[in-house]
Amino acid sequence: MVLRGKFFILAVFALAAYMAAISREQSLPWLIAALLTASLLTGMFWPRWLMQRLAVKRTGPQRALEDETVVFSVEVENRGWLPRFMVELVDRLPFVGAADNGPDQANKLLGSINYVPGRGKRSFDVPLLCEKRGFYRLGPVGLASSFPLGLAEARKTTNHGVQTLTIYPRIFPILSMPLFGAPSQIHRGGYLLPDGAGAAEFSGLREYRRGDNPRHVHWPTTARLNDLMVKEFEPLASACICIALDLAKDANIGRGKQSTLEYAIRIAASVAGYACSQNMHSRLLGEGSSPLRIASGKGDFHYQGILDALAVVDAEGKTPYAQLLMQIALDCARGETVLLLLAEPPQRCEATLQALALLRAKGAHFFAVVFDRDSFFPAGTQRGDIGSQPLSAGLLELGAHCLHVRRGDDLSGLFNR
Amino acid sequence: MTVATMYFSAYLGLFTSLLLSVACNSFLDIQYGTFPREMIFWTVVFGWTLLIGWRQHGNVTASAKAWQKGVLFFGLFLFFFVFLRMWDMPRAGLYLLAMLQASYNCVTIDRRQLSLGLLVSLTLVVFAASHYRADWTLLFYLAPYVVAVVFTLVADQIHRHGDQLRRLSLGRSSRQGQGAAILSATLAIVLVGGGLYALTPQVNWPYLEWRYGQIMPNDPGGNLEYNGSSGQGGADKSADDESGGQDKAQGPGEMGLLPGNRWPTPAEMRAAAKRPNMPGWQANAIEQLADISESVQHTLQPVVARVIDLWEALKQWLKQHWLAALLGLLAVMLLMILVAFGALLREVPWIAWLLTQWDYLRLGILARHDKGKGGASQYYGAMARLFALHDAPRPATANTREYLARIVRRHRDLHRSAAEMTLLFEQTRYGRQPVDTETIQRMRQLYRELYRRL
Numbered sequence: 001m002v003l004r005g006k007f008f009i010l011a012v013f014a015l016a017a018y019m020a021a022i023s024r025e026q027s028l029p030w031l032i033a034a035l036l037t038a039s040l041l042t043g044m045f046w047p048r049w050l051m052q053r054l055a056v057k058r059t060g061p062q063r064a065l066e067d068e069t070v071v072f073s074v075e076v077e078n079r080g081w082l083p084r085f086m087v088e089l090v091d092r093l094p095f096v097g098a099a100d101n102g103p104d105q106a107n108k109l110l111g112s113i114n115y116v117p118g119r120g121k122r123s124f125d126v127p128l129l130c131e132k133r134g135f136y137r138l139g140p141v142g143l144a145s146s147f148p149l150g151l152a153e154a155r156k157t158t159n160h161g162v163q164t165l166t167i168y169p170r171i172f173p174i175l176s177m178p179l180f181g182a183p184s185q186i187h188r189g190g191y192l193l194p195d196g197a198g199a200a201e202f203s204g205l206r207e208y209r210r211g212d213n214p215r216h217v218h219w220p221t222t223a224r225l226n227d228l229m230v231k232e233f234e235p236l237a238s239a240c241i242c243i244a245l246d247l248a249k250d251a252n253i254g255r256g257k258q259s260t261l262e263y264a265i266r267i268a269a270s271v272a273g274y275a276c277s278q279n280m281h282s283r284l285l286g287e288g289s290s291p292l293r294i295a296s297g298k299g300d301f302h303y304q305g306i307l308d309a310l311a312v313v314d315a316e317g318k319t320p321y322a323q324l325l326m327q328i329a330l331d332c333a334r335g336e337t338v339l340l341l342l343a344e345p346p347q348r349c350e351a352t353l354q355a356l357a358l359l360r361a362k363g364a365h366f367f368a369v370v371f372d373r374d375s376f377f378p379a380g381t382q383r384g385d386i387g388s389q390p391l392s393a394g395l396l397e398l399g400a401h402c403l404h405v406r407r408g409d410d411l412s413g414l415f416n417r
Numbered sequence: 418m419t420v421a422t423m424y425f426s427a428y429l430g431l432f433t434s435l436l437l438s439v440a441c442n443s444f445l446d447i448q449y450g451t452f453p454r455e456m457i458f459w460t461v462v463f464g465w466t467l468l469i470g471w472r473q474h475g476n477v478t479a480s481a482k483a484w485q486k487g488v489l490f491f492g493l494f495l496f497f498f499v500f501l502r503m504w505d506m507p508r509a510g511l512y513l514l515a516m517l518q519a520s521y522n523c524v525t526i527d528r529r530q531l532s533l534g535l536l537v538s539l540t541l542v543v544f545a546a547s548h549y550r551a552d553w554t555l556l557f558y559l560a561p562y563v564v565a566v567v568f569t570l571v572a573d574q575i576h577r578h579g580d581q582l583r584r585l586s587l588g589r590s591s592r593q594g595q596g597a598a599i600l601s602a603t604l605a606i607v608l609v610g611g612g613l614y615a616l617t618p619q620v621n622w623p624y625l626e627w628r629y630g631q632i633m634p635n636d637p638g639g640n641l642e643y644n645g646s647s648g649q650g651g652a653d654k655s656a657d658d659e660s661g662g663q664d665k666a667q668g669p670g671e672m673g674l675l676p677g678n679r680w681p682t683p684a685e686m687r688a689a690a691k692r693p694n695m696p697g698w699q700a701n702a703i704e705q706l707a708d709i710s711e712s713v714q715h716t717l718q719p720v721v722a723r724v725i726d727l728w729e730a731l732k733q734w735l736k737q738h739w740l741a742a743l744l745g746l747l748a749v750m751l752l753m754i755l756v757a758f759g760a761l762l763r764e765v766p767w768i769a770w771l772l773t774q775w776d777y778l779r780l781g782i783l784a785r786h787d788k789g790k791g792g793a794s795q796y797y798g799a800m801a802r803l804f805a806l807h808d809a810p811r812p813a814t815a816n817t818r819e820y821l822a823r824i825v826r827r828h829r830d831l832h833r834s835a836a837e838m839t840l841l842f843e844q845t846r847y848g849r850q851p852v853d854t855e856t857i858q859r860m861r862q863l864y865r866e867l868y869r870r871l
Contacts, residue, residue, distance in 0.1 A: 025621045028546040028559075031614050032539075035563065038610035046605070074588070085598035086575065088582060096587065112582040115594025126588035148602030149574050 003044070007151040010040055043151030050145045051156040053080035056089060058110070058141045058161035064130045066170035074141070075123040078116040086147040088112045090155075093138055095167060099131035099257040107142065132257050133169040133265065135312040138162070168307045169265045172412035174274040178401050179239035179337045180365040204232045240296065241275050242332070242364075243268045243306075243339045244324055245286035245313070251344040252315035254376035258407055260343035261315045266411060267369055269310050271339055276303040284309060285328060287319035320348055325355035334363035340400070342391065343371035353394040366400035375406040423531055424576040426599070428471045430569025431525070431534045435463045437562035438538035439515055441545035442508070444558055450694040459515070462488075466522035477524045485523040492516025511544055531573060535566055553681055554689050557699055564607055571602045683707040683714070769806050773868075776802060781865045789852045793845035796860040800838055800867060804828070807871050817843055831870060838863045 017033035060072035078084050089110040094103035113122045139161035146153040205218055208228035221229040245268060252261040268284065275282035279298055284306050286292035292313060294306050321344050328338060338359060344352065356366065370392060395402050403414055436459060443455040469484050495516060500509035518537040525534060542562055545551060575598055583590045620628075681689070686707035690700040735742055762768045776799035779785045786792040801811045801820070809827040811820045821839045825832045841860050845852045 021619070022621055022625070026547060027619070028543060030617060030619050031563065031610070034614035034617060035567065035606065035610035037613055038606050038608075042602070042606050042609055083597070083601070085594070085601060086578065086582075093587075109582065109586045111586040111588035111590050112579070113590075113594070114579065114592070115597050124588055124590070128587060146578070147575075147598065148571055148605075150578055 002153045002155070004146075004151060004153065006149075007040065007043060010036060010043075010151060014040060039149060040151065043149045047145040047147055047152055047154035050084050050087060050147060051143055051154050054078055054084060054087065054116070054143055054156070056141050056143060056158055056160055058091065058139065060138075060163070060165075062164060063166050063168070065168050066130055066133045068130050069127050070130060070165075072110075072126045072128060073123060074110055074126060075121055076113055076116055076143075077121045078118060081118045083118050083120075084113075084116040084145075086112060086114055086145055087116060088144040088146075090142045090144055091139060091161060093128065093136075095130060095132065095134065095136045095165060096128060097131065098134065100255065103132075103134065103136065110141070130165075130167045132262070133167045133311050136165045136167070138165055166308070166311050168311045169262075169269040171266065171270040171273050172415070174270055175416050177271070177274060177367065177415075179241065179280075179367070180335055202231060202233055205229050206232050238280070239278075239337060240281035240333060240335075241271060241283070241337050241339060241367075242296075242328055243271060243282065243284045244321075244328055244341065245284065245292065246321045246324070246341055246344055247286045247288035247292065247313065247315050247317040248319060248321065248344060249315055249317065251321065253343060253371070253373050254407065255378055258376065260371045260373070260376050263371065263405060263407075263411070264341040264343065264369070265310050265313065267341065267405075267415075268339070269307060270411070270415070272303055272306045272310075276300065282306070285324060286313065287317045287324050288313055289316040320344070320351060322348065322351035322355040325352065325359055329355065329359045329362050329364070332359060332362045332364050335365065336363075337365045337367055340366055340368040340395075341371075342368060343373060343376075345373075346391070349391040349394070353391065353398075356394070356398055356400075360398050366395065366398060368395050368400040368402045370395070370402055370404050372404060372406040375408075423471075423526060423528065424573060425471065426572035426576065427531055427569055428467050428525075430565055430572055431522075431531055431538075432463050432467050433565040434535055434538045434562060434569060435515070435518065435522075435541075436460060437558050437565055438541035438545070439463075440558045441542050441551075441555060441562065442511060442548075444555060445545060445548050445550045447695060448693050452694065452696065462516070462519045463522065466519045467525070469523045470525040473524070473526050475526050477526060481523050485520050488516070488520040488523060492520060507544075511541060515541060528573065528577075531569070535569065538562070538566070552689075554692075554695075554699070554703070557702065563610075564603065567606050567610075568599065568603045571606065572599045575599050575602065680710075683711040686710065766806070769802065773799070773803050773806050777865075777868050780861065781868055784861060786857065786861070788857075790845050792857045793842055793852060793860060796857070796864050797838065797842040800835070800864055803864075803867060803871060804835075828871075831867060834863050834867050834870075838867070 014033055014036035017029055017036050021029035021033050055077045057075045057077070058072055059075075061070050064070045074089055076087060076089065089112065090107040091110045092106075093108050093110075096108055097104050110126055111124055113124070116122045140158055141161035142158060143156045144153060205221055206229065208217065208230050212230045216230045218229050218231050245264060247261075252259055254260055254262075256262075272282050272284065276298060281296045281298050282302070283296040284292065284294035292309055294302075294309055297305075321342070325338075325340075332338070340356075342352070360366070392402060392404075405411070405414065436456075439459045440456060443452050443459075446452065466484070466488055469481055473481050492513060493516075496509060496513040500512045503509070504512070514537060518534060521530065522534065525531065542559065545555065546559065575595060579590075579592060579595055684707075686703050689695075690703035690707070695703075763772070780795060780799050786795050797817075804824055804827075805811065807828070809824050812823075815823065817839050821835055824835045828835070838860060841856055841863075844850075845856060
């Protein structure tokens with residue numbers, strides 16, 4: 001129960017009315033004083049009573065896409081016999097307004113119901129825009145009322161409506177990417193037969209050697225020759241992608257949705273979607289507050305795993321991008337394409353270029369997205385960065401395919417140009 | 418600063434409040450027969466000016482200002498050439514105030530102006546209520562005025578709060594149900610206020626000083642207020658004698674609701690209804706009120722007399738048998754204390770142990786049990802007391818099955834016997850067959866077994 005300023009003002013008026021009534025020897029001042037006191041009592045106790053025997057339920061989806069509008073249904077049930085008036089429903093919805101300033105933990109007003117009949121229910125829908133990707137805890141839903149005169153506000157917190165909402169990053173279509181092929185590893189013993197056409201081609205038979213995949217044994221020839229014979233495949237070029245996310249705190253410029261991290265995550269999700277649609281292997285790595293490691297894989301389930309990881313990732317790490325690239329170089333496959341998302345401070349470019357050189361020496365190809373940091377700085381903030389020309393020049397020397405992204409760019413247009 | 422604009426219901430409430438407040442004053446001159454004409458005039462004036470104000474929709478236009486000036490000059494003209502001649506000061510000043518408010522109505526668009534309008538109406542009502550000719554018949558205008566003011570304030574607040582919620586809420590909200598909310602809030606405040614008014618002892622300073630301080634002479638320095646109010650209309654005093662004697666009964670400047678005043682009798686009500694120029698609807702209402710009052714009196718009189726007789730008889734009986742009544746009361750109190758003490762004793766461990774020993778002697782050894790269901794209940798109760806002594810008391814809300822589960826959790830080795838005892842007890846209570854001797858004997862055996870094993 002929170003008493004507002006006008007409650008005390010009215011209390012002073014009521015006291016003054018009683019003093020006048022005692023002095024005036026008339027009935028009307030007594031009546032005025034009684035009405036003022038009645039207003040005080042009603043304003044103080046009625047909101048509290050209104051909260052009794054009210055139950056609220058909020059239902060809605062648990063997963064959504066960025067920029068999608070989801071609809072939450074709110075139902076208020078009055079279990080008492082007398083009607084309830086002007087009931088406000090407050091809820092903790094951190095994703096509302098997160099696009100500009102990040103998640104807001106303050107309670108928001110879902111709506112209000114002017115009249116709930118005794119033993120009755122009222123419901124309404126609340127369409128909400130999922131502004132920014134993330135993993136959000138919603139609720140609990142609370143009730144509030146300051147009926148009838150707004151003199152005091154009663155609040156009631158319930159245990160209902162506690163749920164999670166995962167908002168996945170919005171992806172954009174990519175029609176093609178300039179990727180280089182990596183030798184297929186189908187001929188190695190650890191791999192099964194290709195599940196897609198064109199990844200490997202039969203080239204001949206040979207004697208079985210230790211370590212060969214038993215599934216590649218050609219049984220008719222083995223029976224005819226009375227010796228184990230295995231099929232040999234011609235390794236075909238098959239692209240695979242490694243998405244290297246820079247999750248260092250100082251590499252994230254901008255606020256809310258207009259930050260380099262959000263752009264990078266959208267690009268990463270879209271590239272992963274492209275890889276999934278093209279039946280390519282893809283993996284995701286990053287060094288945030290906890291390491292992000294999605295092993296190489298393909299298919300819808302793998303893509304869903306990447307999206308789940310990208311929905312919750314945040315730039316809270318301290319590891320320089322160069323260090324992540326060095327880790328990638330350790331298990332990099334020859335011909336693998338590494339998606340570089342470069343938004344780090346210029347002073348670390350030299351170390352990054354050295355790591356890239358090592359990667360290049362291991363046979364990796366680069367698809368670099370270079371963010372224009374200056375364009376992402378919020379208006380009125382100190383910039384002081386030098387340009388990204390040395391980095392761009394170094395990337396060109398390493399044979400990287402470069403894309404420059406500025407704040408507000410149409411990523412779909414940029415990638416499909 | 419944002420201007421809080423007014424809603425239609427607030428204009429409606431302000432119109433009603435102003436009209437009723439002027440009606441309270443016009444009603445004081447009811448005997449002159451100008452009341453209907455005055456009411457029509459003020460209805461047109463307040464209705465038109467508030468209509469102009471409402472049509473501004475929150476922005477004062479040049480035409481509204483022109484109307485304001487026009488009404489102001491018209492009011493001044495009336496003041497000098499009509500009000501002063503007809504009523505003299507201070508009544509003429511009061512009507513000038515009403516005309517000034519009418520002028521202000523033309524530019525009334527926000528909440529502050531609404532509050533000012535209500536304050537002006539309150540001033541008019543206070544003046545009317547203070548007048549020496551005001552009596553209980555004024556309640557026909559005063560009570561609706563109070564309701565109208567409360568309705569206006571509540572409607573304004575609820576509309577405003579509803580709009581604020583609509584602006585802030587994420588979902589789409591509607592105005593549906595606001596009318597019910599406004600009416601409920603108005604009704605609640607008026608009822609609570611009326612109850613408080615009825616309950617509050619309406620004292621004054623002389624009474625308080627007499628009761629809690631020094632004795633003061635009555636009416637020190639003369640009753641200046643009444644003297645002042647009596648001068649509100651010199652020409653009006655001649656009509657006092659024609660008012661059916663009500664004013665003499667009520668005293669000057671009172672409405673019949675003052676401390677110590679009584680509700681008028683049916684005869685007084687009928688006399689008031691016959692006053693000259695009393696509006697027809699009001700006369701009819703007063704007549705009906707008198708009829709109702711009379712029938713209520715007729716109905717309640719024997720009941721009240723009977724209650725008084727009974728009360729007197731009780732007092733007489735108490736006077737004669739006060740010693741017996743006192744001793745009886747003391748005996749009841751002693752009995753209640755003993756019952757409470759007995760309930761407490763059952764909780765004492767050694768008393769509980771004694772009770773179980775008594776149970777075993779009476780039921781287990783001597784087999785002095787009742788026949789039929791009573792015997793089964795005795796054995797089950799004895800078992801419950803036995804287990805209560807061994808850390809498995811029966812909760813007050815637990816049924817037999819829940820209690821069995823509790824016993825089993827504590828004494829797993831006695832599960833079979835306790836379960837059979839519970840089953841037999843349930844069969845005797847709810848079974849169709851009459852309770853035979855074998856069942857009671859089996860319960861006795863089980864009880865003895867449980868006693869020995871515990």
